[in-house]
Amino acid sequence: MQSLLNDNMVLLTLFGxxxxxxxxxxxxxxxxxxxxxxKADGVLTDDSWDGIKEFKNDLPIGWAASFLCVIIWGLWYIFVGYPLNAYSQIGEYNREVDNHNNQFQSKWASLSQxxxxxxGDNIFQxxxxxxxxxxxxxxxxxAADLSVWGRVDHIVKVILEGSEGMNYTGVSMIPIEMSKDNARDVANFVMNSLSEAKIPxxxxxxxxxKELYLNNCVACHGEDGKGLMPGFAPDLTTYGTHKFLQEVxxxxxxxxxxxxxxxEYAKFSEFQEKALNDFILSDN
Structure with missing residues (x-):
């Protein structure tokens, strides 16, 4: 009982x-x-129902005061009180996950490649x-063949076969008509000149x-590969890195x-995402 009385929300509920x-x-x-x-006296309204009229009564002061207090309390409850500044199970869970991830990241920050x-292999499995x-x-x-994902071969596959997309406003990407050699040239340009991966x-x-990219891809991905506008198409400058995996x-x-x-429900830390990306790009 003593622990309950120490809880501000319990006290507020009891007071209410x-x-x-x-x-x-x-x-x-x-x-x-x-x-x-x-007594049945006072000023009557002009309206009559079968000879019955009603009094012109003022709004009861007690009712009006109660109504005003409820409005004020409701505004306080929404903007100042619970749940913004009070305990919640979701908030406790998120804090526990964040604390665990911070401890996990500091503990394993010095891992070898x-x-x-x-x-990453363990997370993947x-x-x-x-x-x-x-x-x-x-x-x-x-499902998608991740043995080629994040590489030149996967970009070639997407160019020639299209992609259903990741819920960007540009919707899905349709196949582009070009030879496989030309598609590989585009992929080489993307992975070498646009992506942070910098594949030789x-x-x-x-x-x-580059010439093929400017003729076929800029309408959605833009000249810099970051997308014509935010949220319209994938950012190719991150392709092959854990940042692109984050978006997926x-x-x-x-x-x-x-x-x-x-x-998102899994709440991977950035360190775990890097590990998962490294495994996907590895030959293991």
Whole structure:
């Protein structure tokens, strides 16, 4: 009982209940007295129903005061009191997750590259392998083949086959009619010149890819690859990095056979996202 009385919300609730009881008792007793002692006199309205008229009574002061107090309390409750400044289970859960992630990140911040990839492998097997397979190949087309995701080959595949998209306002990307060699040139330009991944490629291929990109891709992705406008198309400058993976996990992914849901509920830390991205890009 003592612990309950130390909770501000419990005290506020008890106070509100007591105030309501007192107010109710006062109003009931007031009107009982009026019923006993009031007389049928006063100014009548002009309206009549079968010879029956009603009195022009002023708004009861007690009712008006109670109504005003309820409005004031409601505004306080919404903007000052609960839930903005009070305890909630959701808030407690989010704080616990944030504290755990901070402790986790500081504990494992000095992992080697192989250890980081192993961590990403463990996350992948728990969260992703059900659809993408233990070997990342997508279980015979059930889901995207992540063994080529984040690489030049995947961009070539998207150019030639299109993509259902990640719920951007530009909707899905349709296939672009060009040869596979030209698609590879575009992919080389994107991964070398636009993406932070900076994957090496020949200068000739990059130059051809830039010209093809400007003729076929800028309408959605813009010249700088960041998208014509925010939220319209994927930011290609992050493709192949954990930042692009963050967007996939946040938005979910439409596929040709179904939809991958958002993984925001999992509350991955950025460190875990880097580990998962490293495993996907690894040859393991």
């Amino acid at each position: 209940a007591f105030a309501i009881l007192v107010l109710t008792a006062f109003v009931v007793s007031t009107y009982f007295n009026k019923i006993k002692h009031s 192989s250890e980081l990839t192993t961590m 728990v969260q992703c392998s059900q659809c993408h397979g233990f070997d990342k190949t997508g279980i015979n087309g059930k 490629a020949s200068a000739d291929s990059i130059a051809r890819g 996990l946040k938005r979910g992914k439409n596929g040709h056979i179904g939809k991958m849901p958002s993984f």
